[in-house]
Amino acid sequence: MHIVIVGAGIIGLATAFELRARGAEITLVDPAPGLGASHAAAGMLAPTAETTWGQGALHRLMATSAKEYPAFIDRVEQSTGNRPAYVENSTLVVAAETADMDALLALMKLQASLGFSAERLLGSAARKLEPALATGIAGAIRCAEDQQLDPRSLLRILIDELDRSIVRETAVRLLRQGSRTSGVLTSTGQEIHGDQVLLANGLGALAGAPALPLRPVYGDILRLQGPVGAPLIKHTVRGIVHRQPVYLVPRTDGSLVLGASSREDGQEQVNVGEMHALLDNARRLVPGIVDTTLNEAIVRARPATPDDRPLLGRVDEGLVVSTGYSRHGVLLTPLGARLGTELLLGNPADAQQLTSVSLDRFGAQLANSTPF
Numbered sequence: 001m002h003i004v005i006v007g008a009g010i011i012g013l014a015t016a017f018e019l020r021a022r023g024a025e026i027t028l029v030d031p032a033p034g035l036g037a038s039h040a041a042a043g044m045l046a047p048t049a050e051t052t053w054g055q056g057a058l059h060r061l062m063a064t065s066a067k068e069y070p071a072f073i074d075r076v077e078q079s080t081g082n083r084p085a086y087v088e089n090s091t092l093v094v095a096a097e098t099a100d101m102d103a104l105l106a107l108m109k110l111q112a113s114l115g116f117s118a119e120r121l122l123g124s125a126a127r128k129l130e131p132a133l134a135t136g137i138a139g140a141i142r143c144a145e146d147q148q149l150d151p152r153s154l155l156r157i158l159i160d161e162l163d164r165s166i167v168r169e170t171a172v173r174l175l176r177q178g179s180r181t182s183g184v185l186t187s188t189g190q191e192i193h194g195d196q197v198l199l200a201n202g203l204g205a206l207a208g209a210p211a212l213p214l215r216p217v218y219g220d221i222l223r224l225q226g227p228v229g230a231p232l233i234k235h236t237v238r239g240i241v242h243r244q245p246v247y248l249v250p251r252t253d254g255s256l257v258l259g260a261s262s263r264e265d266g267q268e269q270v271n272v273g274e275m276h277a278l279l280d281n282a283r284r285l286v287p288g289i290v291d292t293t294l295n296e297a298i299v300r301a302r303p304a305t306p307d308d309r310p311l312l313g314r315v316d317e318g319l320v321v322s323t324g325y326s327r328h329g330v331l332l333t334p335l336g337a338r339l340g341t342e343l344l345l346g347n348p349a350d351a352q353q354l355t356s357v358s359l360d361r362f363g364a365q366l367a368n369s370t371p372f
């Protein structure tokens with residue numbers, strides 16, 4: 001079976017990897033593989049720390065995918081000879097001041113109600129685990145099951161592995177035979193036909209694609225370089241500082257990813273106000289970041305849905321959509337790639353999970369696609 005995949009972000013690439021492992025022939029179409037939202041992501045795999053009220057269905061997906069991660073990483077390593085930078089370093093959620101403790105305790109209550117295991121720590125105990133934390137922090141929660149992946153390492157490995165199957169062009173239109181999608185037309189006029197087409201194009205548009213409830217939610221990210229020698233922090237640190245979120249994710253090369261901004265203002269450049277707030281809040285948690293240097297400032301848009309759950313489902317006999325991974329697309333990659341693969345190959349096993357990501361849960365009129 002030949003499957004044409006529009007979009008070589010983390011979702012398109014991982015699905016291509018799984019499909020190829022099951023014997024399918026793949027063509028990926030993307031003018032800039034790996035440079036969309038996946039390029040900016042911090043890579044927190046944090047079903048426990050990122051729990052929020054009213055999102056039970058999302059958290060079941062997150063917890064399932066987190067469990068699938070180690071086996072997914074092993075399969076990538078066995079197949080490619082390269083291991084993505086998946087690090088089991090757990091996460092500390094830290095309340096900067098006493099006034100932030102309410103939010104921390106509410107999070108812990110929610111985690112317990114959902115069956116996630118999280119350990120409450122006094123500020124002094126958190127500092128024993130992570131000595132770079134500020135002396136005045138009010139308290140913390142240790143989320144032992146929350147890990148991290150450097151998404152760029154996985155993207156690099158999969159792009160190298162699938163390189164000969166990637167067409168570096170934009171898909172401008174879906175092709176149809178009768179009521180069935182049969183391929184894509186690219187920006188150079190090339191027609192690429194397949195038995196199935198997968199749309200994994202994030203927020204990208206193309207004629208004939210279904211109109212989906214997606215919106216861009218921008219996130220500003222700073223990449224900091226720590227001093228040579230011992231890394232500044234070992235755990236991923238998520239902070240609540242004056243009720244504002246901030247996170248610092250340590251990479252194995254001593255660099256740190258700093259983020260948490262969330263904007264819906266349509267501004268496609270790094271926002272200076274957000275940059276200032278991120279640095280100021282991060283400094284209150286980990287004062288040593290003032291000795292780091294700036295490697296990169298970058299912004300990308302998360303492909304967001306109204307309930308933050310992905311949109312994954314079949315549109316017609318030849319077309320499947322897998323997008324809308326919102327703020328958890330890196331975490332949801334093993335699950336999204338597996339569900340997408342099963343749908344495309346015609347043997348979906350996970351009916352409950354497919355219902356929770358179905359395309360029509362908002363009453364979306366899929367027939368009402370963007371014009372050809």
Ligand SMILES: Cc1cc2nc3c(=O)[nH]c(=O)nc-3n(C[C@H](O)[C@H](O)[C@H](O)COP(=O)(O)OP(=O)(O)OC[C@H]3O[C@@H](n4cnc5c(N)ncnc54)[C@H](O)[C@@H]3O)c2cc1C
Nearest residue numbers: 007009011036037038043044171202204219328329330331
């Ligand atoms: C700042 C930031 C921080 C984040 N942090 C985390 C995190 O810590 N943990 C986590 O789990 N998630 C995180 N996310 C979310 C995660 O990055 C996304 O959910 C995920 O990357 C979405 O992957 P994707 O493959 O669907 O989209 P993308 O990576 O955007 O890939 C879509 C691809 O489709 C291509 N494309 C679009 N239109 C076309 C077309 N017409 N023809 C051909 N190709 C096309 C694009 O070029 C692009 O390469 C973060 C996101 C952002 C922005």
